[in-house]
Amino acid sequence: LYQIPYASSCSRRSAFWFRIEMGSVEAELWNIFTYYTLHGNALDPEHLALTQMVQLARDTQLLDGTLIKTPLRKPDIELVFISEVKKRTLGKAFNVDADSGLSNSVDKLTYNEFLTCLLKLSKKLYPSSADKSLESAFQQLLMENVLPLASRRSPKSIDMVLNQQAVLHLKAYFKGSLGMIFEFYASMGRAAAKDKATQRGFNIDTKNFDDHKAESKARLDKATKPMGSSNGSVTSSTRKAQSNSMTSAMGYSDFIKFASDFGLTSKGSSLTMIDIGDIYLAGVANAAGTHHGGVRKLRFSDFWEVLVRISMVAYKKNAVSHGDKVKGLLLFMWRQVQSGVNQQVSGAVQALRSSNKGALLRGSQLFNERFIALWQEDEFKDYLYPKKEAPPEGRTVLTKLISGDTLTPNAPPPPPKAEILYQLDIEDDDSTQLEELGIQPDKLRALLAKKPELVQLLQDGLEEVGLDG
Numbered sequence: 001l002y003q004i005p006y007a008s009s010c011s012r013r014s015a016f017w018f019r020i021e022m023g024s025v026e027a028e029l030w031n032i033f034t035y036y037t038l039h040g041n042a043l044d045p046e047h048l049a050l051t052q053m054v055q056l057a058r059d060t061q062l063l064d065g066t067l068i069k070t071p072l073r074k075p076d077i078e079l080v081f082i083s084e085v086k087k088r089t090l091g092k093a094f095n096v097d098a099d100s101g102l103s104n105s106v107d108k109l110t111y112n113e114f115l116t117c118l119l120k121l122s123k124k125l126y127p128s129s130a131d132k133s134l135e136s137a138f139q140q141l142l143m144e145n146v147l148p149l150a151s152r153r154s155p156k157s158i159d160m161v162l163n164q165q166a167v168l169h170l171k172a173y174f175k176g177s178l179g180m181i182f183e184f185y186a187s188m189g190r191a192a193a194k195d196k197a198t199q200r201g202f203n204i205d206t207k208n209f210d211d212h213k214a215e216s217k218a219r220l221d222k223a224t225k226p227m228g229s230s231n232g233s234v235t236s237s238t239r240k241a242q243s244n245s246m247t248s249a250m251g252y253s254d255f256i257k258f259a260s261d262f263g264l265t266s267k268g269s270s271l272t273m274i275d276i277g278d279i280y281l282a283g284v285a286n287a288a289g290t291h292h293g294g295v296r297k298l299r300f301s302d303f304w305e306v307l308v309r310i311s312m313v314a315y316k317k318n319a320v321s322h323g324d325k326v327k328g329l330l331l332f333m334w335r336q337v338q339s340g341v342n343q344q345v346s347g348a349v350q351a352l353r354s355s356n357k358g359a360l361l362r363g364s365q366l367f368n369e370r371f372i373a374l375w376q377e378d379e380f381k382d383y384l385y386p387k388k389e390a391p392p393e394g395r396t397v398l399t400k401l402i403s404g405d406t407l408t409p410n411a412p413p414p415p416p417k418a419e420i421l422y423q424l425d426i427e428d429d430d431s432t433q434l435e436e437l438g439i440q441p442d443k444l445r446a447l448l449a450k451k452p453e454l455v456q457l458l459q460d461g462l463e464e465v466g467l468d469g
Contacts, residue, residue, distance in 0.1 A: 025142065027285075031152040032056075033111050034281055034295075038153075042273035043256065045281060046295050047108035050081050053117070060145040062125060072125055080120045084113045118146065155282035162308060166323030171304050174330070177370055180363025182303050185258045186248035187359070249297035255280055255306070263336040270314050279309045318384045327374070328383040334371045337364050 037045045040052040057063055057077050065071040085107060109117060122141035123130040130137035161167060250258070259265050259276050271279075283306035284296045298306065311322070311329040318325065375381075448455050 025147065028147055028152065029115070029142075030111065031154065032146065032150045033114055034277075035151050035153045038274050038277045038281075042277045043253075044108075045252065045277050047110060048114055049108050050078060053077060053081055053109065053114075056146075056150060057121075059151055060149040062121065062145060068125065070125060070127060072121060076124055077121065080117050081109065084109060084117050084120075088113065118142070153278055153281065155278075155285045158305070158309060158312065161312070161322050162305060164322055166321065167308060167326060170323065170326050170330070173374070174367065174370060177363050177367035178304070178307075179300055180359045181258075181367065182250060182300050183248055184357075184360040184363060185254045186250040188254065188257070249299055250303060251297050252277075252280060252295050255298060261336070262333050264310065269332075271310065275313055276310075279306055279313060282306075282309060315384055320384060320386065324383040324386075327378075330371055331375070331383060334368065334375075337368055 033048060034045050036052040036056050037048050040049045041047075054074060054077055057072060057074075061067055062072045062077075063074065088110075118141060119134065119138050122137040123134060125145075126137040126140045129140050256265075256276065263269060264271055265273060265276060280298070281295065283298060283302045307329065308322075308326055311325040315325045315328055318328070320328075
């Protein structure tokens, strides 16, 4: 991040107005907010620290007295920031976050509080506009400073990649195994939040709307189901595991845990924590309500999109198809299943209920079987670095030249030796001329008889100069 000079700021304003129609102001502000939160703390994209708020002010030239008649000072920003944070914490001695089970960040801004801070700063920055209305000052701040000059995330749609036949096939092929793994991490987050809240003496409800809906439907089915009826094919636990992947949601902290367990944030990965956070936010960018106060959770369809985005970012320098990039990521995950994920079962997972642990075990086993079958079908190829054809050796090329394999298939065969010799037969009239040049005709005839390839060479040369007649 750096302060933008005036000349470049003008061009950036023009560029912004040229493309503002492509996205709403609300979406732009959300991308700006999450850019600075990720660069402040990639583990907490929902809260903006004071240092990042000051950096945003520098980037948008709110502190530049050469461009604004009444520029802000750093204490002005700090005062507005702290007052907004204290307004939230007054009367709330301890507030529990349902996702993490920990208290909310008391020294950082949420997205809605960030908007309120901008509103207050606009009054100080543009007092003449504020005299007309506070909305006018706020609009001037957004249109002249924040929107055209602030750094931001720029998530792009990958619908064309997601709809490719190879990617759709992989999604259908691994849906069962990845769905179980997804359910494990989604339910692990809910269980951990409830356990931490219980230990602190709080009683919170971590169920979402889909959970309540599923429970209500289960109670209704149980009440209307005849006694002793059973199809004997699918158990209730299996049905629950299959349906949970459609109703459960994976929070940001759950996704970070998944990324860590599968090595996506390890030293062997080319991804940074900022990349992981940006990919997660891009995966839920199209969801309604994503930027209305917080980060939305991932559904399974979003989870698959995030995996595809990871493959595109991690292997952007690999000149292979998108399908092979996804397979390369799945190969990387498969290797982690053999070591890192299995350790989770004997570690912290033991503290969770057995159904969650079973989902990870079954999902990992099925994922292992499915990927080995796919890899074997592909002859255990390296998806990211396919083998290039080795350059031919000199002996091989020479053999082809001698055997005549390099001749064009449709080219007419060379004339017989006798015909060539007849075509270049030396007439007696030419003997005198050859002797004057120091060439003996008898020896030339003997040389051409021993070296028929010279005949063809001479014939071609004569044709080029027009003396073949």
